[in-house]
Amino acid sequence: MAASVPIAGNRFAIIGGASLVGSATAGELLDHGAAEVVLFDNFAFGSDAAIAHLKDHPRLRLVRGDVMRMADLLRATEGLAGVLQLAAYMTLSMDRDPWSGLDVNIRGVQNVLEACRANGVRKLVFASSNATYGYGPGVAGELVEDTPFHSAGAPPAAILYGASKIIGEQLCRDAYRKWGQDYVVLRYSTVYGERQHYRAANALYIIETIDRLRRGEAPQVFGDGSETKHFVYVGDLARANRMAFESGATDVAVNTSGPAPTTTLELVQLVTELLGGGKAPEFIGAEPGKVRLTSGGAFRIAHEAAKAAIGWAPEVDMREGLRRLIAWRDGNEGRNSNEERGA
Secondary structure, X not given: OOXXXXXXXXXXXXXXXXXXXXXXXXXXXXXXXXXXXXXXEOOOOOOHHHHOOOOOOOOEEEEEOOOOOHHHHHHHOOOOOEEEXXXXXXHHHHHHOHHHHHHHHHHHHHHHHHHHHHHOOOEEEEEEEHHHHEOOOOOOEEEOOOOOOEOOXXXXXXXXXXXXXXXXXXXXXXXXXXXXXXXXXXXEOEEEOOOOOOOOHHHHHHHHHHHHXXXXXXXXEEOOOOOEEOEEEHHHHHHHHHHHHHOOOOOEEEEEOOOOOEEHHHHHHHHHHHOOOOOOOEEEOOOOOOOOOOOOOOEEEOOHHHHHHHOOOOOOOHHHHHHHXXXXXXXXXXXXXXXXXXX
C-alpha cells in the first residue's frame, strides 16, 4: 500500500483548479481533512465564479500560474503529497486553437510530471477522458479500458483531444517506469453538475436545453434522439479523485462514468420533466461547420475496473444530478455565475 496517500493532514495541488471538477474536488479534500489544497490556474478557462464559494477557506490557497511555465509549477508543488492534473484544452478549445491545445495537453502534462519528480510528490492523479476510445460509429457496445481508439469520420478537434489524452496517459506510465512516480489515470465521462463549465460540447447541450425550455422555446434534438451519451455527476468524480489518492493503486487507468448511459431524447425529456413541462422537442439535422460531439452507436462505459482498483462506483443518477444542477442555476450563486458569463 505504499502508493496510498491519506487525505487528512496532507497537502495537495489541483492543477487547473478553478474549474467544475477542480472546485468540487477541493471541497472534497478539505472536507476530508487535507492540511492545504492549492488551486493552481492561469484563468484562461478557469473562472472566479467556479471557486467563489471556497475562496475564504483557511486551508485553501489560490496560485495563479501556467502549466507551460516550469518555475510556476515547481513553486506550487513544493512540499505536497499529491497532485491532481486537470489542466487541459477540451475539444471546443482544441478546435479554435489546436497548437496551443497540444502544447498544454502534452508538454503541460510532462511539466507537471517533472515538477512532481523534482519535489518528491508521492502520487499524481491524471484526469483523462473517455475520448481515449475515439468517436464515430466504431464506438459502440461495452467500452472497457482496453477498447481501441476509433477515429474514422470524427471531427479533427475531437481526435486531437482524444489523442492528446492518450499521450498524457503514456507520459504517466513512462514516469512510473523511469523514476517510480505513482499515479492513477481516471478516464472521465462527460462531467456535469453545479458550477457547470461551458467548454464541453455534450455538457453544454444540457445547459442549452435548460435555457431553451426556460425561454419557452422547444428544446432541440439532433437526429432521431437515439444517440448515446454517458455523463458523470461532478460530485461522484470529486469522490473518485479522492479515492484514487487514498487507494494503494498505481500504474493503472480506469473509467469513471455515471451509473448508466442516456440517449439525447431521454436527456431532453428528463430536463423538461424536471422543469415542470415545456414544448415538445424539435428534431434537427447537423449544423455545417459546428463542432458537436456525437458518440456514434449505443454504448456503455464500464466502470467496474474503478471499483476493483480504487473502490469507487458512481452514486448519483442522471435525474438527481440534473435536479441539483437546475436547483443551483435557480439559486443565487447560479444566477450570478450566468450573469458573469453573459448567459
